[in-house]
Amino acid sequence: MILLPPEDRDLSPHTGYTRTHWEAVADGLLAAAWRWASPGGARLDLPGWPSASGAVSDGLEGYARTFLAAAFRVAGGGDPRDWLGRYADGLEAGTSRGPEAWPPILDHGQPMVESASIALGLRLTRPWLWDLLDEGVRDRAEEWLRGALRHVPWPNNWYLFPFTVAGFLESVGRGDAETVRARTRALELLETWYRGQGWYTDGDGRAFDHYNGWALHLYPVLDNHLAGTGTAHDARLREHLDGFSHLFGADGAPVHFGRSLTYRFAAASAVALGAVTGHTPLAPGVSRRLLSGSLRYFLDRGAVGTDGLLTLGWHGPHEPTLQFYSGPASPYWASKAFVCLLAPDDHPLWTATEGQAPSEGPDHVFSLPAPGFLVQSSNGVVRLHNHGSDHVRANEAEAATDDDPHYGRQAYSTATGPSFTLSDNHFAVVVDGVRGVRRRIHPLGAGHGDGWGWAASSHRPAFAPGPPSVPGLLVESVTVAVGADELRVHRVIGAPPGALVDQTGWAATDSTLRPLLGWTGHGETTAATAFTPEARVPRLTGPTHGTDVYAALASLTPTTARPTARATGMGVDVDWEDGSRTTIAFEPLEVQHVRRTP
Numbered sequence: 372m373i374l375l376p377p378e379d380r381d382l383s384p385h386t387g388y389t390r391t392h393w394e395a396v397a398d399g400l401l402a403a404a405w406r407w408a409s410p411g412g413a414r415l416d417l418p419g420w421p422s423a424s425g426a427v428s429d430g431l432e433g434y435a436r437t438f439l440a441a442a443f444r445v446a447g448g449g450d451p452r453d454w455l456g457r458y459a460d461g462l463e464a465g466t467s468r469g470p471e472a473w474p475p476i477l478d479h480g481q482p483m484v485e486s487a488s489i490a491l492g493l494r495l496t497r498p499w500l501w502d503l504l505d506e507g508v509r510d511r512a513e514e515w516l517r518g519a520l521r522h523v524p525w526p527n528n529w530y531l532f533p534f535t536v537a538g539f540l541e542s543v544g545r546g547d548a549e550t551v552r553a554r555t556r557a558l559e560l561l562e563t564w565y566r567g568q569g570w571y572t573d574g575d576g577r578a579f580d581h582y583n584g585w586a587l588h589l590y591p592v593l594d595n596h597l598a599g600t601g602t603a604h605d606a607r608l609r610e611h612l613d614g615f616s617h618l619f620g621a622d623g624a625p626v627h628f629g630r631s632l633t634y635r636f637a638a639a640s641a642v643a644l645g646a647v648t649g650h651t652p653l654a655p656g657v658s659r660r661l662l663s664g665s666l667r668y669f670l671d672r673g674a675v676g677t678d679g680l681l682t683l684g685w686h687g688p689h690e691p692t693l694q695f696y697s698g699p700a701s702p703y704w705a706s707k708a709f710v711c712l713l714a715p716d717d718h719p720l721w722t723a724t725e726g727q728a729p730s731e732g733p734d735h736v737f738s739l740p741a742p743g744f745l746v747q748s749s750n751g752v753v754r755l756h757n758h759g760s761d762h763v764r765a766n767e768a769e770a771a772t773d774d775d776p777h778y779g780r781q782a783y784s785t786a787t788g789p790s791f792t793l794s795d796n797h798f799a800v801v802v803d804g805v806r807g808v809r810r811r812i813h814p815l816g817a818g819h820g821d822g823w824g825w826a827a828s829s830h831r832p833a834f835a836p837g838p839p840s841v842p843g844l845l846v847e848s849v850t851v852a853v854g855a856d857e858l859r860v861h862r863v864i865g866a867p868p869g870a871l872v873d874q875t876g877w878a879a880t881d882s883t884l885r886p887l888l889g890w891t892g893h894g895e896t897t898a899a900t901a902f903t904p905e906a907r908v909p910r911l912t913g914p915t916h917g918t919d920v921y922a923a924l925a926s927l928t929p930t931t932a933r934p935t936a937r938a939t940g941m942g943v944d945v946d947w948e949d950g951s952r953t954t955i956a957f958e959p960l961e962v963q964h965v966r967r968t969p
Contacts, residue, residue: 373399373675383725386623388663390448390712390721396666397444397709401454403679404437404703411464412457413471415700417680422698424481429698431473434461435485435492436703442492445499447712455500458492462504466511476518479525481696486519487532487590488706490539494597495713501543513545520553526764527574528586530557538594561591561604568741569611575765577812578778579742580629583611584641585707593710596648605650612645613652614739614746616661617729620785621751623664627901628755628783630762632692633683634704635674639665643711646720655719656726662711664728674702681705685901691776691791692901730785736824736852743814745826749855753785754927756850756857758828759814767811772835774808781809781850781859784927787879787906790898795878795908796925798848798861800832800915801871802841807832815847815960823953825851825962841867849955849962853947856932857925858887860943862957866915876909877927884909887936888943889921920957 375395378387407417414430415437421429438461441454465473476482493501493512501509517540519533534557537550564571564587571587572578588611591604618626625638639662645651646658653661669675673687681702682688693701714720729735734749743759762778763771776789780796789795799806809830817826827849833839843865851858863872876884878900886893892912897905911923922936922943934947942956950967 372677372679373670383659383663385660385725385727386663386667388667390716392663393666393709393712394444394448396670397440397712398452399679400675400681400703401437401441401444404433405457407433408457408461409464409471411469411471412461413465413473417699419683419699422481422701423695424698428474428481429700431465431482431485432698433700433703434458434465435488436700436706438492439488440703440706440709442495443706443709443712446495447715450499455496459500459504462489462512463508466508466515473515476515476522478523480522483519483522483524483529483532486516487535490516490536491593494539494542497543513540516540517549520549527578528582530560531586531590533557535590535594538598542597558591561587565607566741568614568739569607569609570739570742576763577743577760577814578762579744579760580778581625581631581634581638582629584615585634585637585704588641589644589707589710592644592648592650605648608641608645608648608650609652612641614737615641616653616657617737617746617748618753618755618785619661619665619728619730620753621728621731622785623666623668624785625665626753626755626783626785627685627788628757628777629760630694630777631704632685632777633697633702634707635669635681635685635702636665637705637707640707640710643708647710647713654723654726656723657728659720659723660725660728662708663725666708685788689901734854736819736822738817738819738824738826740814740817743812743817743826743828745817745819745824745850745852747824747852747855747857750928752927754852754857755783756826756852757781757783757812758817758826758848758850759812761810761812763811768839769811769831770833770839771810772808772833772839775810779809781848782857782877784877786902786927787877788901790878790900790906790908792898793875793896793908795875795898797875798846798859799873800844800846800863800866801873802834802867803837805834805837806873807834818962820964823851823853823964825849827960827962841865847957851953851955851962851964853953853964855926855928856930858922858934858945858953859925860920860922860955862918862920862941863915864918866917866919870915872913872915872919872921874911874921874923876925878906878908879927880907881929882907882909883924883926883928883930884911885924885933886911887922887924887934887945888938889913889919890923
């Protein structure tokens, strides 16, 4: 349990949190984690099942990720609890040849991830740690860190780990051709991954998720800030935050979308970085509202256990949220949110009165064509309609058959999580009793107008067991958001004889899914999510005859809307009660929403 100071509702009317709350959380998390330190302090062997990398690597992870929190804490506000003394001892033990020696950094190995946190921590705290070390310890630390420069990262954000190591070595006068190569290679790749509107893919392909903020923006922009330089990455962070700031609910929750969600409030690290560096479109009080709202959201919902440790999950422990690389110390990448502590006490981030989060304002809809997102905010809940992000590597076959709940759904929100049994928010073609899954997503476009927006994509359903794909089978999907309602329209092309179609809605107690066109069956099922052990999932079913168009009205909350739909060749017209009309055509793709003239 973390002890917090009294709330300050004058300065922070929405959350009550101030800078002292962030310091208290950092100190509380560090104190709890250090109770599990190895004798020399090189590992923090937190309790729990080990990750696929093994217990020794997990212990290094505990050291490295908590060191990052300590480094932000000390660099911005001093070291009243002598955290750096502990990390200095651990660095000496970990780089020695003794019983606590850290595992070497090898190709695709987890220690490469942790090397970046250690290097960044050393760079942030140089005057109080690195500069006071014996020369022999510095040499050993450099040699261990250089393993990140000499081995192959995974082909994604991992290239920023040797980039960060090289940046530290250069900052302490230990740069050379090897560090230049590591930094140049990472920046070259980052350019190829940039897609516009402040969004990077996480490697080749179309993986857009929270790694944009806590990795792809954080490492290069923070490197610029510490070096006193500037690059195009700074402006990209500002543009990213212009849209990303809308992806937090009024309760502080980030959108539950993508992998590594157990990092939790690290989702707000880009907001913090923007405030610290000045590369943000947000007023300081709005930045703090998002930061503190996210931190408080998780603290209030059991993210920290009674032992003071961050749990593996979302609110509390939740195994389906995890990945194979998740170990007991993995959640401590949440430490990245503490970059906000680099802003001193008198910084506007801490002195301005909290403002409203974007989701606390009027309902709104807008599109982000670069990642293929449609964002819909209503009653403080944010929905992300996904028509552009998947987690299929560029060299994988089109029909990668495993269902991926973190990317494959049509929609995600700040109030719901995906189910891990029957897929929620999914349109499936069912062949021989097997439901197709949505893996590689091809964006077809996105746009928005006054109070409405749309996004569209196509995919070729993948099947398992059985043949991984059906020749000629294609699904084209369009989501139109109007206020709090969602119009979901699909065209199926090339379905085999006897195939069926299946549409599910939100995994939520009060969700709505109404048939408008093409559906013959209507029911529901239940499923567990990270938010609740039993969520209601509405479901529509129907036949398909080779090529057909289907339309349904979905809503995360109860809705009074009862539009009518009619087929128009290979498109659909939807008439709403207020006299407005939504028109969707597929050849060529065109989406219009015309409001009634008063």
